[in-house]
Amino acid sequence: MNAHHDLTKNQELVFGTLSAADGPLSAYTILDRLRDRGFRAPLQVYRALDKLTDYGLVHRLESINSFVACAGPHCHGHGSLAFAICEKCGQVEEFSDETVEQRLGVWSREHGFKPTKTAIEIRGTCAACLAA
Template identity: 45%
Template structure:
């Protein structure tokens, strides 16, 4: 990490300490930098080095779980609680890229983000639905 500038290190620290993905302006607020340009430059370089990934659908950033590897990743994103699971070098992504390599299509960048509901939220919803259904049946 010694090849990072002070700004890059600060942005990375903010993302590593965050409980959720952060947008550039949230990072700006946390760092106290003078302008968004400093944040965007740091994010671009950190992304190139594989320290940070952008969640395109959320327009936000997270620190990589596999620091320093610029490899394809897939994300599971819970739309209720914001839980995120990163799959690095997912076999399916590699297989897809390999199959596309044999076609007339060259992959420049792969973004795989799957939105849904995590098991914790699904369990809470199921319990809430059971209570609601139980209450409705008592009223009839």
């Protein structure tokens, strides 16, 4: 748990659910898993996810409309993150690449573009599924 943030009960429950998950979860899957803990409305989940995302504890995977717990503290030092999403088993690998980050920075400066957030999503098949 990130000691820099005092999480609400709902945020802790949502973060715990994502941390224990084998792969990314949609907000509705999180809601289903937390119904017996007092969650009744999608808004409860979305509010918690918004704050957890702001805190950098959770990442939203836009292409599959799902969320994952942050893989570790390494990501907070990077302006851009990349996610490799296996379309067969659903596993997500989070990583950053200095070369890609530098190239995006150069492009942004050359085009007068000021990025606020960069997330690259690569969808395909992971090594384990390819080997199976």
